[in-house]
Amino acid sequence: MVAFNSIPEEIEKRAKDQNFKLPVFNQVAIKLQNAISTNCSMAQVEKLILKDPALASEVLRVANSAMFSGLSKLESIQQALVRLGTRQVLNIVMVTSQKQMFKAQHPVLNKIMLKLWQHASASAGGCHWIAIKSGYKNIKDQAFLIGLLHDLGSLVILKVLDEILQENEPIQLTESVIIELINTLHTKYGSQVMESWELPSVFCQISRDHHQDNFDRKNVLLIITRLVDYACSKASIGLNPQPSLTLEMFPEVSVLAIKDVHLAELEIQLEDFIEAFR
Numbered sequence: 244m245v246a247f248n249s250i251p252e253e254i255e256k257r258a259k260d261q262n263f264k265l266p267v268f269n270q271v272a273i274k275l276q277n278a279i280s281t282n283c284s285m286a287q288v289e290k291l292i293l294k295d296p297a298l299a300s301e302v303l304r305v306a307n308s309a310m311f312s313g314l315s316k317l318e319s320i321q322q323a324l325v326r327l328g329t330r331q332v333l334n335i336v337m338v339t340s341q342k343q344m345f346k347a348q349h350p351v352l353n354k355i356m357l358k359l360w361q362h363a364s365a366s367a368g369g370c371h372w373i374a375i376k377s378g379y380k381n382i383k384d385q386a387f388l389i390g391l392l393h394d395l396g397s398l399v400i401l402k403v404l405d406e407i408l409q410e411n412e413p414i415q416l417t418e419s420v421i422i423e424l425i426n427t428l429h430t431k432y433g434s435q436v437m438e439s440w441e442l443p444s445v446f447c448q449i450s451r452d453h454h455q456d457n458f459d460r461k462n463v464l465l466i467i468t469r470l471v472d473y474a475c476s477k478a479s480i481g482l483n484p485q486p487s488l489t490l491e492m493f494p495e496v497s498v499l500a501i502k503d504v505h506l507a508e509l510e511i512q513l514e515d516f517i518e519a520f521r
Contacts, residue, residue, distance in 0.1 A: 250407070250416075250424065257403045258432055271295045272340040279333050285324045292320050292336065301339040302332065310368075310519040311335075334371070334387050338364055338520050341391060344398060347405040351418055355425075355482065359397050361517050362481030367391035368516030369471040369509060377499040379463055386467050392442075393450050393468050396433030397425045397482075422482045430454060460498050470495040471509075478510045480517065 275291050292299050299320055306323040307316055311331070317323050324332055345360040347353045370390030374383040404421065408414060433450035449465045452458065453472065458465060470493065475481050477488040490496060490506045 250404075251428065253407060254400055254403045254424070254428065254432075257406065258399060258435065271298055272336050275333055275336055279329050285321070285329065288324060288329050288332070289320045292332075298336065298339060301342075302335050305335045305339060305519055306332070308519040310515050330384055334367070334384065337388060337391060338367055342520065347401055349405055349408045351416065351421065352401050352405050352408070355418060355421055356398075356401060358482055359394065359401070362475055363391050363394060364520035365475055365478075365480045365513040365516045366393065366468070366471050368519070369474060369513050370467050372512050373467050373471060373499070373501070373505075373509065374463075376505045377467070377501055379467070382464060386464060389446055389449055389464055389468055390471060392433075392437065392446065393453055393472075394429060394433060395436045395450065396429035396431060399432040399436055400425050400428055425482060460494075463499075466495045466498050469493075470499065470501070471513075474506070474509050474513060478513050480513055 271291055271294055275288060278287055278291060292302060302320065303317060303323060305311065306327060311327060317326065320332075323335075327335075341363065342360060345356045345363075347356050367387050367390040371383050371387035374380065374386035379386070401421075404416070404424075408416070430451050430453070434447045437447040437450050445462070445464060449462070449468055453465060453468050458469065460466065470490070473488060473490055473493055473495070476483050476485040477490060479486055490509075491503060496506065
């Protein structure tokens with residue numbers, strides 16, 4: 244058993260410890276992102292994906308889900324690239340590679356991990372969809388990625404707690420206490436992870452500030468992220484269900500000029516994204 248003063252202090256200590264393994268991107272996903280940004284060929288993209296057979300298999304599974312598939316079943320990465328395009332396949336790769344991180348040894352934490360994963364996958368698809376519907380198609384791929392990653396701090400906290408609980412079996416933490424820790428601390432550690440990944444500063448800022456009362460109304464990615472967060476809460480996706488929320492009342496809706504019909508459709512879309520990336 245390891246002695247410490249408090250759980251928040253221990254989280255802070257371990258998150259700063261060089262020996263603590265922060266969540267990392269799948270290396271194939273990083274190389275693929277770099278390759279697509281330099282306009283490489285489909286053949287090169289296919290070769291990169293096939294370097295990780297498990298990832299390739301999962302990409303095909305998602306590509307054949309109801310959300311992405313056409314009339315015929317895709318049987319190769321090449322077919323997926325032709326039908327969906329390299330950017331859409333990259334989005335699928337990012338989601339499937341992230342999914343591998345949302346696992347814990349402790350059963351209570353694993354239950355929360357599942358809720359976090361549902362929120363991350365729904366947010367990714369929701370932010371991508373809202374970017375298109377609100378006239379910001381040019382940033383739809385950035386919106387997808389920030390939707391997927393904006394709550395990474397929650398994952399860091401759960402990874403630390405998993406270590407602590409493995410080392411200190413007598414400690415009992417209820418789900419409500421763990422969620423309170425996440426709600427209080429996740430924005431701080433999310434930006435820390437993004438900085439370690441050397442992601443764009445706007446991503447780090449959104450991770451840190453997406454729950455702030457005062458927000459930059461010119462930061463479209465931030466506004467999209469906030470709106471989709473509210474929509475997830477209304478749809479009871481994630482750790483903080485609030486089904487009584489009225490999305491039309493939030494200022495993010497007026498800033499983005501989202502139509503009521505699109506807000507209603509968004510809730511359906513979120514459930515579809517969860518199913519696609521289950």
